[in-house]
Amino acid sequence: MTTSVHLxxxxxxxxxxxxxxxxxxxxxxxxxxxxxxxxxxxIMLPDFPSARRLDLAALLQAHGGKVQxxxxxxxxxxxxxxxxxxxxxxxxxxxxxxESTAQEVRxxxxxxxxxxxxxxxxxxxxxxxxxxxxxxQLHRRRSPDFIAFITxxxxxxxxxxxxTIGAHGPRELHILLLEELSDDFLEC
Amino acid sequence: xxxxxxRYRQRIYEALDDIRRQNALHRFGDAYLAAxxxxxxxxDFDELRREIAVMKDTVREDWQxxxxxxxxxxxxxxxxIFVAEDGQAANQYITRLAQxxxxxxxxxxxxxxxxxxxxxxxxxxxxxxxxxxxxxEWIVQLAGQRPSHMVMPAIHLFRDxxxxxxxxxxxxxxxxxxxxxxxxxxxxxxxxxxxxxxxxxxxxxxxxxxGSLALVTNExxxxxxxxxxxxxxxxxxxxxxxxxxxxxxxxxxxxxRNATAQAASSYVTWIRGPAPAPNRQRELHIVLLDNGRSxxxxxEQSRDAWRCLRCGACANVCPxxxxxxxxxxxxxxxxxxxxxxxxxxxxxxxxxxxIQACIGCRACVEICPADIDLExxxxxxxxxxxxxxxxxxxxxxxxxxxxRNRRLFHGMLRSAARMQKPLTDATGSIRHLPLFFSPLxxxxxxxxxAERPLRDLLAEEPCIFAPRLRIALFGGCAAEFVLPQIGLxxxxxxxxxxxxxxxxxxxxxxGIPALYAGDVETAAELARQNVKAxxxxxIDAVVTVCPTCTSALVRHFPELLADDPVMAERTAELxxxxxxxxAFLSKQLxxxxxxxxxxxxxxxxxxxxxxxxRGSGVFLEPRKLLKAAGWSLKEMNHPNRCCxxxxxxxxxxxxxxxxxxxxxxxxDIMGTGAETVAADxxxxxMMLRGLLKKRQLPTExxxxxxxxxxxxx
Numbered sequence: 010m011t012t013s014v015h016l017x018x019x020x021x022x023x024x025x026x027x028x029x030x031x032x033x034x035x036x037x038x039x040x041x042x043x044x045x046x047x048x049x050x051x052i053m054l055p056d057f058p059s060a061r062r063l064d065l066a067a068l069l070q071a072h073g074g075k076v077q078x079x080x081x082x083x084x085x086x087x088x089x090x091x092x093x094x095x096x097x098x099x100x101x102x103x104x105x106x107x108e109s110t111a112q113e114v115r116x117x118x119x120x121x122x123x124x125x126x127x128x129x130x131x132x133x134x135x136x137x138x139x140x141x142x143x144x145x146q147l148h149r150r151r152s153p154d155f156i157a158f159i160t161x162x163x164x165x166x167x168x169x170x171x172x173t174i175g176a177h178g179p180r181e182l183h184i185l186l187l188e189e190l191s192d193d194f195l196e197c
Numbered sequence: 198x199x200x201x202x203x204r205y206r207q208r209i210y211e212a213l214d215d216i217r218r219q220n221a222l223h224r225f226g227d228a229y230l231a232a233x234x235x236x237x238x239x240x241d242f243d244e245l246r247r248e249i250a251v252m253k254d255t256v257r258e259d260w261q262x263x264x265x266x267x268x269x270x271x272x273x274x275x276x277x278i279f280v281a282e283d284g285q286a287a288n289q290y291i292t293r294l295a296q297x298x299x300x301x302x303x304x305x306x307x308x309x310x311x312x313x314x315x316x317x318x319x320x321x322x323x324x325x326x327x328x329x330x331x332x333x334e335w336i337v338q339l340a341g342q343r344p345s346h347m348v349m350p351a352i353h354l355f356r357d358x359x360x361x362x363x364x365x366x367x368x369x370x371x372x373x374x375x376x377x378x379x380x381x382x383x384x385x386x387x388x389x390x391x392x393x394x395x396x397x398x399x400x401x402x403x404x405x406x407x408g409s410l411a412l413v414t415n416e417x418x419x420x421x422x423x424x425x426x427x428x429x430x431x432x433x434x435x436x437x438x439x440x441x442x443x444x445x446x447x448x449x450x451x452x453x454r455n456a457t458a459q460a461a462s463s464y465v466t467w468i469r470g471p472a473p474a475p476n477r478q479r480e481l482h483i484v485l486l487d488n489g490r491s492x493x494x495x496x497e498q499s500r501d502a503w504r505c506l507r508c509g510a511c512a513n514v515c516p517x518x519x520x521x522x523x524x525x526x527x528x529x530x531x532x533x534x535x536x537x538x539x540x541x542x543x544x545x546x547x548x549x550x551x552i553q554a555c556i557g558c559r560a561c562v563e564i565c566p567a568d569i570d571l572e573x574x575x576x577x578x579x580x581x582x583x584x585x586x587x588x589x590x591x592x593x594x595x596x597x598x599x600x601r602n603r604r605l606f607h608g609m610l611r612s613a614a615r616m617q618k619p620l621t622d623a624t625g626s627i628r629h630l631p632l633f634f635s636p637l638x639x640x641x642x643x644x645x646x647a648e649r650p651l652r653d654l655l656a657e658e659p660c661i662f663a664p665r666l667r668i669a670l671f672g673g674c675a676a677e678f679v680l681p682q683i684g685l686x687x688x689x690x691x692x693x694x695x696x697x698x699x700x701x702x703x704x705x706x707x708g709i710p711a712l713y714a715g716d717v718e719t720a721a722e723l724a725r726q727n728v729k730a731x732x733x734x735x736i737d738a739v740v741t742v743c744p745t746c747t748s749a750l751v752r753h754f755p756e757l758l759a760d761d762p763v764m765a766e767r768t769a770e771l772x773x774x775x776x777x778x779x780a781f782l783s784k785q786l787x788x789x790x791x792x793x794x795x796x797x798x799x800x801x802x803x804x805x806x807x808x809x810x811r812g813s814g815v816f817l818e819p820r821k822l823l824k825a826a827g828w829s830l831k832e833m834n835h836p837n838r839c840c841x842x843x844x845x846x847x848x849x850x851x852x853x854x855x856x857x858x859x860x861x862x863x864x865d866i867m868g869t870g871a872e873t874v875a876a877d878x879x880x881x882x883m884m885l886r887g888l889l890k891k892r893q894l895p896t897e898x899x900x901x902x903x904x905x906x907x908x909x910x
Contacts, residue, residue: 027461080475082391082425102461112474115424119417137446144442144467148407152274153470153481155423160461163417165379167333167351168359170225173379176332177386178417178464 016100016133017186024103027161028174029182033130040185041068044125047183050089051075053120055113057197059094059127059190082116091117091179092125094190094197096147097132099140104160105184106140108147108197115155124179126159127197129190143194150195205525205550209853212521218353222519223861225352227835229513232458242566245451250568252444253436253504256405257494263405263438264485270408274470276481280435283488284314290484291316291397291430292323298428300325300394304386306412306419307331308399309347309507310432310486312529313542316397328389330418332382336362345523346531347509348456353522386418396422400433401452401507402445403483409469410483411445413452413462420466429471430482436490436503448506455566456508489542498577502537504567511561511571516839517554520857526554533561533571540578545585552578554854556846557713558839559811576713583715592849596711596719603705603726607650610678614646621645640856641887644679651681655700658688664697665788666737671727671750671775673743674706675879683742683879686906687778693909694788698740703730707749710844712757721757725764728754732767739775742902744809744878745844750775752812777809778902779877783818786825792908794827801828801904802871804862804885805837806878819877819901826905828873833865840876842884863888866896873897875904 021031032043044052054066054076066076077088093114095105105126109115118124134140137158147156163178174180191197198206213219256263268278281287295303303325305311317327317338329338333350337343339362344350351359360373363381371381398419402411410431412419423429439445453459471481494503512518512532523531528539528547536555540548552575561571587593599606651672668691676684684700691698708723727750731739741747751772758764801823810816816837823830841847841858866874866885874896876882886898 023460027463082474099461104461110472112424112472115420115472119420119424137449138443141442141446145407148409148442148467148469153276153472154274154467155469155472156467157420158461158465158467160463162463163415164463165332165416166457167331167336167349167416168354168356168375168378169221170228170349170352171375173376175383176379176416176418177330177383177390177421 013131013133016135017130019100020098020103020133022103023101024161024184027103028164029103029161029184031184031186033186035185035187037063037068037187037189040127040187041065041074042072043185044090044092045069045072045074048074048090048123051077053088053091053113053117054078055093055111055117057094057114059197060092062191063189065092078113082112088121090123090125091121092127093118095126095128095132095184096197097134097140097143097194098128099136100133101136102160104158107157107159108154109157110151110154115157118157118159119178121179122175123181123183125183125185127185127187127190129192130186130188131192132194146195202550208525209521209851212525213853213857215522217355218522219520219857221355222352222522226513226519229458233454236454236458236460245447246566246568248447249451249506249566250501250504252439252447253567256438256440257500257503260435260438260491260494263440264435267403267405267408267438268485270406271483272408274408276408276470276483278483278485280485281487284486287314287432287484287486287488288316288319291432292319294428294430294482295320295325295395296323298394300428302389302393303327303395303397304389304393304422304426305329305334305397306399306414306422307334307350308397308432309530310399310434311397312344314486314488316432328386328393330386330390330422331414332379332416335382335386339363339366343524343529345527346512347507349509353524390421390425393426395428395430396426397430397432398422400431400437402439402448403433403437404442404445405438406441407469409467411449412466412468413449413464414466415457415463417464420464423466423468424472427474427477428480428482430484431468432484432486434486434488434490436505451566452506452508455510455564493541496541499537499541499574501569502534502541502574504569505534505538506567508566510564510566514560514564516558516560516841516858516861517556517854520854521554526551533575534569537571537574537578545578545581548578549582549586552582554851556839556841556843556851556855556858558807558843560807560839563811579713580715580717588714588716592714592716596714596716600706600708600711601719601722603703606706610646611650614648614678617645640891641859641884642890643887644883646678647681649681651677651684652700652702654681654685655688659692661692661695661697665695667697667699667735668738668740668781669699669701669731669736671704671707671731671739671741671746672700673741673746673879675883676742680879680882680900683900683903686900686903687740687742689906689909690782690902693790694785696785699734699736701730701733705730707746709745709749709753712749712753713844717757720753724749724754724757724768725761728758728764728768728771732771737774738781739771740778740781741775742778742877742879742900744777744806744812744815745880747775747777748808748812777813777815777877779809779819779822780813780815782902782905783821786821789825790910792826793910794908798827798829799873800831800869800871801873801875802831802833802866802869803836803901804833804840804866804874804876804881806876806881807839809877810837819875822901822905823875826908828904831869831871833869835865838862838865840881840884842880844880847884859884859888867894871896873899873904875899875901877901
């Protein structure tokens with residue numbers, strides 16, 4: 010097994026252990042279809058490079074999706090789903106790393122019930138330590154900045170230690186692995 | 198007893214009556230340990246924690262420079278920084294900021310520093326509404342309480358209680374279904390996030406190299422608090438600084454595993470500067486809190502506590518915490534680290550009762566991800582407390598007048614052996630004591646003082662000619678005067694190994710009782726007497742049959758006599774050759790003659806004594822001895838959990854807590870159905886025997902050396 014295939018396998022396993030769902034080897038059209046079928050309502054779509062590259066808004070609408078964009082805090086009806094890209098991912102913990110400096114990206118990955126993440130399968134690093142040089146570059150590139158490491162859906166065990174999914178963030182985390190995305194680690 | 202102590206005792210009794218909470222904390226401890234082991238599988242915990250300790254120490258040694266650099270870097274990213282000397286300064290900065298913005302509602306994510314400085318009352322005093330958004334914190338806030346655990350603030354409450362609290366907020370009768378309750382919190386708090394004028398979070402890490410902050414959460418509330426309101430305040434202790442992003446990665450590998458047994462928490466959020474929002478200005482204010490931390494950094498004895506990552510694990514494994522909960526075994530911070538932090542952040546007076554409530558079992562030391570010797574620090578605090586308040590009248594006289602004078606001390610024990618006769622039964626234990634001593638024998642019998650002390654019995658043992666080795670036995674008070682048969686068994690095993698065992702005449706109490714009570718002078722005097730006694734003649738090793746004595750000889754004597762120009766070297770030499778009987782004998786087993794094994798092996802279960810397992814790292818060796826003696830070993834649940842003895846802890850200190858811990862141990866022993874329970878510490882043996890006898894249970898209790906001696910030819 011090549012290193013990247015091995016990392017991909019490890020990532021998918023760890024992500025599913027953390028409660029995320031991974032969808033592998035799909036094309037942009039099937040991805041859009043998957044998202045629309047699972048969104049459960051309006052979809053927050055912030056502006057990010059991979060979304061532009063795929064013309065995701067148009068693809069989603071073509072599959073019947075109701076897309077929200079712009080100042081998402083001011084939208085009147087709450088969205089059920091949000092889509093963001095991922096800069097890269099960590100294999101050992103099943104973590105996706107998302108540069109979230111733009112408010113729309115932060116909201117799309119925080120407020121809705123379901124969060125869909127688009128990830129290029131070649132952008133998987135072994136662990137957090139391997140990601141430090143990239144984290145450093147991201148920090149240096151822009152100021153201020155806000156970077157999210159996300160592992161599985163939102164959870165709590167604060168009542169009698171009973172694990173409950175969906176505390177304040179998304180109840181579902183879907184990670185879609187597409188090769189048609191940007192392969193630049195500094196870009197989502 | 199002072200009024201403060203009497204009040205605290207009352208709180209302990211009330212806590213011990215809450216069986217439901219106790220059971221919950223026990224289940225939590227068990228589940229935590231199993232899951233944590235899984236989370237660390239394949240990783241070298243000791244290496245990871247050493248790295249963290251070294252890194253945190255470098256920051257501590259030069260914290261001012263790190264603070265200055267952090268400030269420069271964070272300012273570059275557009276954050277405003279305020280260094281708060283104390284809680285009052287921090288509260289004033291944050292309330293003024295709120296007033297400047299006309300803020301009426303603040304949402305908070307969990308911040309122990311916020312609890313520490315009582316930020317919520319300060320904000321409320323200027324007319325603000327403050328809403329905690331971490332589920333556990335919100336529950337505790339609604340209940341008008343403090344968190345009883347650093348990571349699980351509401352672990353002391355149950356679903357029905359939460360339902361009642363939530364019902365008061367929603368005005369409806371809420372079901373006690375946990376998923377429903379989480380949904381109620383999600384729904385109710387969502388509105389607060391969106392309407393808040395100010396968001397307040399803590400931070401798990403502040404990175405010096407680029408001024409970034411990391412927030413670790415599972416619920417996602419901190420992300421909302423940091424994203425939606427126009428003003429974000431981060432309250433972070435100066436002890437959270439780490440030099441580089443690599444250092445941060447190291448901590449992030451260990452923290453979630455040790456705190457919640459997760460490989461990674463759901464969200465690690467990195468923040469540098471005020472993240473922008475369309476059409477409005479956002480502000481990020483970082484309040485760097487000292488509030489006693491710089492004092493902690495310079496305390497030679499306590500400074501390692503600076504390393505704490507606030508994972509809460511020391512409470513998870515603490516038998517005292519499991520018995521009385523975090524509200525009683527804690528102030529704002531709970532558990533072992535709570536004892537230490539309370540002393541520095543809230544004053545020695547606030548920590549006084551907590552310092553005495555620690556049983557000293559070192560379970561926290563074993564689990565700490567920053568390699569903090571919490572027991573050592575708590576002992577030091579006990580010393581400081583004794584300097585301030587004294588050790589109490591009885592202990593004061595016993596230690597200074599009697600313990601330091603071996604002839605007087607031993608003479609008194611010999612006469613006590615004669616005087617106790619009317620109270621003693623045929624098995625050599627005291628079942629009942631008259632009058633005000635009676636609580637001491639209410640739940641366990643006490644061992645009587647032996648008719649003849651160990652040194653008299655050993656004098657009658659046959660001599661060995663041309664021995665292979667010559668060792669000195671350090672008996673310790675319990676083996677010398679209460680359970681001399683242990684020392685005698687050791688002598689018999691040595692004889693069969695062709696090892697000469699000598700018993701230096703002038704050895705005395707190891708001094709631990711005085712040391713643990715805070716009387717360092719008496720402890721040092723006894724250390725001096727014992728070092729002299731044990732280094733007078735040529736020997737190959739010093740062996741003890743009490744692991745607490747071992748810790749005195751190996752760990753405490755060198756500390757106590759470090760500044761003594763005459764004794765320091767001899768003390769170090771003594772420490773180097775001292776070991777526990779099991780450790781010594783396990784290496785000699787091949788030299789034993791064939792042993793008499795029973796045709797059908799009897800079952801034994803082994804209790805790991807705190808000072809042997811965690812003090813000396815010895816736990817495989819005694820099991821090896823038992824197997825060599827032909828026993829079939831059946832492990833109990835929690836074999837290395839404290840038995841509740843703790844020296845004077847179970848007699849004078851905290852007998853009620855000791856009893857609860859002891860009953861847990863009894864349950865674990867009985868669960869094995871073993872005929873015999875073995876241990877290597879005379880204190881544990883006395884405790885276990887007393888417990889079993891009081892309940893008229895037939896399980897035998899023996900030192901592992903006794904079991905080995907029993908099958909000698």
